[in-house]
Amino acid sequence: MKIFAVNGSPRMKKGMTHILLENFLEGARSAGATTETVLLQKQKIKYCLGCLDCWVKTPGVCVHNDDMKQLIEKVNCADCLVLGTPVYVDGMTAQTKTFLDRMMPLVDPHFENVDGHYRHPSRSGNPMPSVVLVSVCGFYERDNFDGLIDHMTRICRNMQSRFVGAVVRPSSYILNLDSILAKQIEEIKSAARRAGKELVEKGTLSPQVLDDVARDYLPKELTLKGANDFWDRCIKAGKLLST
Template sequence: MDIVILDGCAASHPVSQQLRQLVAGRALSVSHFALAGINLAPCTGDFDCWTRTPGICRTRDAAQEIACAMRNARLVIFLSPVVFGGYSADLKKAVDRLIGLVHPFFTKRDGLTRHRPRYRDYPPMLFLGLSDRSDDATSTTFREYAGGNAINLLASRYVCRIVSPQADDCPAQLAAALDSALAADVGDVFPAPAADALAAVCRADPGPPLAAPATAAIFIGSARPKGGSTSEALARGLAAALEDKGTRCTLLHAAAFIKPGAAAERALATMLAADLLVVSAPLYVDGLPYLTTRALERLGRQLAALDVGPRRLVGILNCGYPEAVHNRSALRQLRHFAEQHGLAWGGGLALGAGEIIHGRPIDDHPLLLRRPIRALRLAGAALGAGLPVPEPAIHLMTRLLVPAGLFRRLAAIRWVRDARANHLPRAALDLQPHSGTT
């Protein structure tokens, strides 16, 4: 197989058709996954693809076919409109299900914790973002986000291009991007975060104080069951501090958006009626999880059509790496969403090593989590008074919970322990199911 296209565009999008014609014109075979029409379950965040069925997602659907196709591809193309700096929900749903292609064990590369490769080699990747504003901030975020995916999905090299679908030379832009990705000696430089990258996006927009919020909707972006996620533990910590200031908080769960229906409509209505909206979510493959993206896409359409909505948006992101800086692109996506829909960006909190909490109440660990606890209390007190997240709270939350090297060693022990609990030996973690070798 030559080319795999993970297509996050709406059905029969003209750019998708043009891209496939270009591939066919180069006498290359193509496997095209039109994701808007494929029934894929959301990632459940349970890590079974590492410790129960190593290398394979246990949810049986098209994700296995997609992963196998990627392993045998000469080039993988990720195609999506630029959606507040990230991918469409359709593409993100597929990307979230790819983590079985990497190994659970951690290593250090270029100063940050990353996953080890599961396979000896990985294909190059081409990321195509569709936007008629190639020079705006959302396109910059898309490029960094794509670069992060290329690093963490272990692309041998990558190319990212923003293509204008309305431009007369759109086919030429696509052809140039495809030729660059197919050229063995061409590739973009893998991105490295600037020293102040996380602090810059966490910082609130300048502006006058808002009225103290009477209500807050706190959206929990994890797909894990209620009571089982770090995102919910952090959300409850902030809610307690907000309620101390008199703000009535409602917690909403991402599961409401698994399928259309009354649950999703009720959640949207709650978000639209709130004075303050908080998104507390885990980092899934460098960005907002699929269910969070889907909820925001739907909320964005409502905000564009109605003259109501929250006044301020705040983000709380946590990742499984020890360094909080991995959360930067996902927080930028939230900030772009606020900017596009007239919400004040109230600031962000970013936590590394979130799996240490694993859904347990944060007050159960007053010593280990003393800084996140303090950060949430400071943030809640400020937000409840109509102020943004204060700088001291931002800095407290980003501090390492444990030294990165120690975290990597402890994580390896955890993966081996979890595998043995599933009656698997340590060697099973190294399985390579999509190449037929171990």
């Protein structure tokens, strides 16, 4: 399986998205997949202008001459696209959304009827890669991913991609608490690696492995107190302290 992954966290390799994504991909590689990851923050990707030149004037070619040219080729050649993004304002980051908006050249403007919905066929005639979402968020409850997962489900239906599933980790900062939660962090990373392996070996992500990645490790009330103490210390110091 050829996997193309993007990390849409502006914090790039310092972020928790990176930790979850890289463990997922490590698991996929252990089962024989080849993987390539791109940090979207480092790429020059301009906003889609909505001119639709890529549909009518220069079919398949965007009016912008930027890094998306190479990225779109990588998407085209992949069996699976892994989208890594933190939850920002109940959705994906702007970097991730801009990347997805710029996929317009991959589809043909004509309509076709797919199970009662009109959709655009892929320009190449080949199926679009399947999609996995890998995401982290700061809040405690898993339902903070609901908006993003619903959005991804619809995007995939629109793109005629198979949405394999979402590997999500709430209370993302836990992944930074090596000094006190080393064992739990290793359990989360190990579950993410198992998820990557499952993707390659079975083409699916089991509810069990997704639950293992997302599991609660700290009681909710303790999280409230711990988080508020942390923010008080940061505000006092006037900077973001390490957790």
